Amino acid sequence: MNELTFGVVSVGNIGSAHAASLFAGKIDRSRLGFLCDSDPAKKAFCAERFPGVPFFEDAEELFAARPDAVMICVPHPLHAELGIKALEAGINVICEKPLDVSVKRAKALCDAAEKNKKALAVMLNQRTDPIFRKARELFLSGAIGELKRSVWIITNWYRTQEYYDSGSWRATWNGEGGGVLLNQAPHNLDLWQWICGMPATLRADCRIGRFHDIEVEDEATLMCRWENGAEGIFITSTGDYPGTNRLEITGTKGRILLEHSRLTLETFEPDERVFRLDESKKPRETKKLEYTFEEKGSHKKIIANFAAHLLDGEKLTAPGRDGLNQLVLSNAAYLSSFSGKEVSLPPDGDEFEKLLAELQKNSAKKSASSSAPDGEYRKRWQVNW
Amino acid sequence: MNELTFGVVSVGNIGSAHAASLFAGKIDRSRLGFLCDSDPAKKAFCAERFPGVPFFEDAEELFAARPDAVMICVPHPLHAELGIKALEAGINVICEKPLDVSVKRAKALCDAAEKNKKALAVMLNQRTDPIFRKARELFLSGAIGELKRSVWIITNWYRTQEYYDSGSWRATWNGEGGGVLLNQAPHNLDLWQWICGMPATLRADCRIGRFHDIEVEDEATLMCRWENGAEGIFITSTGDYPGTNRLEITGTKGRILLEHSRLTLETFEPDERVFRLDESKKPRETKKLEYTFEEKGSHKKIIANFAAHLLDGEKLTAPGRDGLNQLVLSNAAYLSSFSGKEVSLPPDGDEFEKLLAELQKNSAKKSASSSAPDGEYRKRWQVNW
Numbered sequence: 001m002n003e004l005t006f007g008v009v010s011v012g013n014i015g016s017a018h019a020a021s022l023f024a025g026k027i028d029r030s031r032l033g034f035l036c037d038s039d040p041a042k043k044a045f046c047a048e049r050f051p052g053v054p055f056f057e058d059a060e061e062l063f064a065a066r067p068d069a070v071m072i073c074v075p076h077p078l079h080a081e082l083g084i085k086a087l088e089a090g091i092n093v094i095c096e097k098p099l100d101v102s103v104k105r106a107k108a109l110c111d112a113a114e115k116n117k118k119a120l121a122v123m124l125n126q127r128t129d130p131i132f133r134k135a136r137e138l139f140l141s142g143a144i145g146e147l148k149r150s151v152w153i154i155t156n157w158y159r160t161q162e163y164y165d166s167g168s169w170r171a172t173w174n175g176e177g178g179g180v181l182l183n184q185a186p187h188n189l190d191l192w193q194w195i196c197g198m199p200a201t202l203r204a205d206c207r208i209g210r211f212h213d214i215e216v217e218d219e220a221t222l223m224c225r226w227e228n229g230a231e232g233i234f235i236t237s238t239g240d241y242p243g244t245n246r247l248e249i250t251g252t253k254g255r256i257l258l259e260h261s262r263l264t265l266e267t268f269e270p271d272e273r274v275f276r277l278d279e280s281k282k283p284r285e286t287k288k289l290e291y292t293f294e295e296k297g298s299h300k301k302i303i304a305n306f307a308a309h310l311l312d313g314e315k316l317t318a319p320g321r322d323g324l325n326q327l328v329l330s331n332a333a334y335l336s337s338f339s340g341k342e343v344s345l346p347p348d349g350d351e352f353e354k355l356l357a358e359l360q361k362n363s364a365k366k367s368a369s370s371s372a373p374d375g376e377y378r379k380r381w382q383v384n385w
Numbered sequence: 386m387n388e389l390t391f392g393v394v395s396v397g398n399i400g401s402a403h404a405a406s407l408f409a410g411k412i413d414r415s416r417l418g419f420l421c422d423s424d425p426a427k428k429a430f431c432a433e434r435f436p437g438v439p440f441f442e443d444a445e446e447l448f449a450a451r452p453d454a455v456m457i458c459v460p461h462p463l464h465a466e467l468g469i470k471a472l473e474a475g476i477n478v479i480c481e482k483p484l485d486v487s488v489k490r491a492k493a494l495c496d497a498a499e500k501n502k503k504a505l506a507v508m509l510n511q512r513t514d515p516i517f518r519k520a521r522e523l524f525l526s527g528a529i530g531e532l533k534r535s536v537w538i539i540t541n542w543y544r545t546q547e548y549y550d551s552g553s554w555r556a557t558w559n560g561e562g563g564g565v566l567l568n569q570a571p572h573n574l575d576l577w578q579w580i581c582g583m584p585a586t587l588r589a590d591c592r593i594g595r596f597h598d599i600e601v602e603d604e605a606t607l608m609c610r611w612e613n614g615a616e617g618i619f620i621t622s623t624g625d626y627p628g629t630n631r632l633e634i635t636g637t638k639g640r641i642l643l644e645h646s647r648l649t650l651e652t653f654e655p656d657e658r659v660f661r662l663d664e665s666k667k668p669r670e671t672k673k674l675e676y677t678f679e680e681k682g683s684h685k686k687i688i689a690n691f692a693a694h695l696l697d698g699e700k701l702t703a704p705g706r707d708g709l710n711q712l713v714l715s716n717a718a719y720l721s722s723f724s725g726k727e728v729s730l731p732p733d734g735d736e737f738e739k740l741l742a743e744l745q746k747n748s749a750k751k752s753a754s755s756s757a758p759d760g761e762y763r764k765r766w767q768v769n770w
Contacts, residue, residue: 149625151538153633162664203590210614211661221608221618229595233606233618240534240635241657242671248538250625272626276596279547286627340727 004307005033007067007091009059009082011042014096014123014299014381015073016049016373021300023050030307036062045373063089068310069119071303072096075169077177080105083120084112092119094306098186099323101177102356103331104349110321120320121306126187126383127194127317128305129297131263135249135256136195138265144251145271147230150196154236156243156384157184164214171214173356173363179216181206181330185236187383189326192234196249198325199224199232203342204333211239215363222333245385254286261385263291299377389692390418392452392476394444394467396427399481399508399684399766400458401434401758406685408435415692421447430758448474453695454504456688457481460554462562465490468505469497477504479691483571484708486562487741488716489734495706505705506691511572511768512579512702513690514682516648520634520641521580523650529636530656532615535581539621541628541769542569549599556599558741558748564601566591566715570621572768574711577619581634583710584609584617588727589718596624600748607718630770639671646770648676684762 008019015037022032035046036056046055056062059082062070069092072083080100083093093113099106099122113120126132138144157180169175176183193199202224206217218239224232237243247258254267268283275281301317308314332347338355393404400422407417420431421441431440441447444467447455454477457468465485468478478498484491484507498505511517523529542565554560561568578584587609591602603624609617622628632643639652653668660666686702693699717732723740 149540149620149622151620153536155534155635160660160664160667161662205588205608207616219616221616223590223606223608231592231604231606233620235534235536235618237534239657239661241653242640242651244633244635244640248629250540250629255627255629266627268626272624275545276624277546279545282545342725 002029002311004030004068004310006030006303007034007036007062007065007070008032009036009062009070009072010074011035011037011046011373012073013373013378015071016045016375017377018071018073018299018303019046019050020375021303023053026300027303027307029311030303033067034062034065042373049375060085060089063091067091069094069306075175076182077101077175080109083109087112087116087118087120090116090118092306092310093320094121094123094303095320095323096123097190097323098182098327098330099320100327101182102349102352103324103327103346104353106324106327107349110324113320119306119309119316121302121309121316122318122320122323123299123302124187124190124318124323125299125302126191126297128301129293129383130295131258131261131291131293132191132195132297134263134291134293135247135258138256139195139249139251143254143265143267144249144256145253146228147196147226147249147251149231149250150192150248151233152188152192152235152247153244154185154188154234154247155240156245157236157238158241158243159184159212159218159238161212164212171212171216171218173216173359176216177356178330178334179206179214179218179220180236180238181217181220181333184238185220186326186330188236189234189329190322192232192247193325193329194322196230196232197226198328199345200227201225201342201344202329202332202336204336206333206337211237217337220333220337222329243384245383259385261293263293265289265291296383387414387696389415389453389695391415391688392419392421392447392450392455393417394421394447394455394457395459396420396422396431396758397458398758398763400456401430401760402762403456403458403684403688404431404435405760406688408438411685412688412692414696415688418452419447419450427758434760445470445474448476452476454479454691460560461567462486462560465494468494472497472501472503472505475501475503477691477695478705479506479508479688480705480708481508482575482708483567483712483715484705485712486567487734487737488709488712488731489738491709491712492734495709498705504691504694504701506687506694506701507703507705507708508684508687509572509575509703509708510684510687511576511682513686514678514768515680516643516646516676516678517576517580517682519648519676519678520632520643523641524580524634524636528639528650528652529634529641530638531613532581532611532634532636534616534635535577535633536618537573537577537620537632538629539570539573539619539632540625541630542621542623543626543628544569544597544603544623546597549597556597556601556603558601558744561601562741563715563719564591564599564603564605565621565623566602566605566718569623570605571711571715573621574619574714575707577617577632578710578714579707581615581617582611583713584730585612586610586727586729587714587717587721589721591718591722596622602722605718605722607714628769630768644770646678648678650674650676681768
């Protein structure tokens with residue numbers, strides 16, 4: 001097999017952008033084979049933008065057309081259901097993030113991939129960003145010793161009310177399944193645990209509609225603790241303007257700081273746990289290295305990696321199961337915030353389903369629907385520093 | 386009256402440094418009149434270092450010698466008791482920070498000053514630091530609009546175990562009454578509320594002996610909320626090396642950032658609350674101003690201000706009652722951390738006394754005692770950036 005045929009299911013914001021990348025031949029050995037959207041109005045857009053590409057209104061018809069892989073780009077709460085259907089039809093899947101709105105549903109999706117022996121990746125495109133890759137490589141190499149503390153202030157996800165009003169599904173428990181933790185910050189939640197590992201417990205304060213007229217949270221503060229006692233604080237908001245993006249990871253032998261597209265590595269010898277007990281060994285200096293990065297991560301790199309995985313067995317950058325962790329963190333954050341209690345990770349899946357059902361019962365009766373396509377990766381999806 | 390006579394009670398670390406400043410004539414119109422320490426061993430040090438200055442072993446004898454003012458430099462849990470005696474003897478008081486270990490006792494000290502119509506100041510010397518003065522001036526002038534969020538990562542109070550072992554009173558509930566929130570970070574707690582105002586509620590996680598073999602907290606994370614809904618996070622530790630000092634204050638019209646001895650002011654027009662509802666009004670740019678400061682704050686400026694207050698009626702930089710707020714924050718943090726609950730500010734004074742008594746019951750039987758004098762302001766008291 002030299003070339004893969006992709007189907008794109010739902011031609012909204014992000015689906016149309018992936019379709020355009022594939023259609024333009026921007027992904028090595030990958031082509032746009034089929035399109036699908038339940039909204040018949042998208043048919044005209046696709047005919048004009050992607051001439052000659054078969055268009056279906058029903059995803060199962062697309063699956064029946066046997067693409068090598070499909071990209072699941074429907075609204076979040078439909079991801080697992082549709083992804084499972086594709087996998088059961090024997091088709092490999094790239095699922096948009098988050099895998100779904102709950103760990104339980106997302107886990108069912110991962111299980112379906114294993115059961116059907118098909119590949120599943122999740123669109124954690126920021127994992128391809130060199131600055132985060134470098135941070136992870138340094139951390140995992142032990143450059144800063146053992147984790148002590150990590151603080152991520154990621155408040156530059158600013159959104160206006162117009163943004164929230166732009167899609168009826170947006171910022172509703174029914175349509176989207178959450179707020180900033182599920183829509184904007186999942187990338188950061190994923191990267192945080194990808195670099196530092198998963199915390200063991202979590203407390204959170206999710207503020208519902210603090211800045212906007214929405215029924216979900218537009219601000220969240222997470223206080224986490226890792227198994228080794230390390231502390232984590234994660235602050236995110238869509239109401240701070242222009243906001244901050246600053247990730248600090250403190251270890252027993254140094255610190256990694258990411259800010260303004262720059263990674264600063266400070267290290268010292270010996271390990272702090274040594275001179276804590278023997279002041280005479282306190283370092284005279286810290287060694288400082290700075291790395292700057294021109295290149296950014298991209299969605300296309302995730303698709304290319306998926307193709308290379310299918311064709312050459314290359315390791316997946318964002319395997320499906322990795323997508324569970326951001327949901328473990330956000331589901332636990334909702335459970336903690338609504339109960340006022342600390343939550344052990346992973347949280348109880350059924351308990352979260354119950355909470356979500358409760359929230360959805362009182363949710364605006366907006367249903368999940370895809371948004372207007374334009375075939376472009378939007379600027380607001382980029383990492384801002 | 387052209388010159389004030391100061392008494393210094395307890396010639397330990399800080400007392401000896403104040404005494405040296407006064408003795409050397411470094412404080413305008415102020416002189417060192419009397420010294421006192423209950424430890425007779427300090428007598429020889431004083432005779433050599435401050436020749437000709439009368440030395441008492443009992444504070445009440447010093448009060449009877451009628452200085453214009455005394456500086457209370459005994460261990461924290463003795464501040465209020467001794468300060469009240471001085472005020473009742475008709476003597477003006479500069480009290481080392483914190484005013485005492487509990488709001489209730491500190492309040493009694495402030496009340497005594499009012500009742501006796503004597504001046505009371507608290508040694509919040511970092512209020513004289515131009516960078517904090519500028520931050521406050523900008524914030525109060527409305528430069529960044531209304532407060533939305535403030536995050537202070539102040540983890541560069543690194544201490545080794547040797548430091549904690551250097552005084553038997555250190556880091557015990559009996560001897561000191563608390564850990565990093567009471568000894569190192571009170572300055573920052575004070576400055577935070579001095580600039581941003583007092584929060585209305587607080588949740589905290591104080592970690593007992595996370596890094597050191599001590600019975601009090603060497604790490605604390607406070608999550609605060611102001612009356613207007615603004616959020617605050619305050620992270621401090623004596624176990625992070627080399628640690629961070631970064632204060633971010635986000636308002637509806639801009640942001641103030643303090644880091645590396647530099648204040649950065651970013652502002653935009655209109656107020657975010659306007660363009661939140663009308664995207665067409667979103668600012669095209671933010672205006673950025675940077676201020677750097679060579680000069681630092683100092684203990685001497687607080688003493689000089691106190692003298693000017695007594696002699697010329699100059700406004701106090703750190704009036705006694707202002708010293709209550711840092712204790713409101715730290716007392717509430719202990720109450721919240723030990724109960725796992727959110728606390729409304731100010732916390733219940735009796736409830737805190739009860740908690741403290743409980744903690745002291747199980748505390749090492751170390752009593753408050755003063756530490757070795759050297760007549761120098763120590764480097765570790767400085768603001769580090």
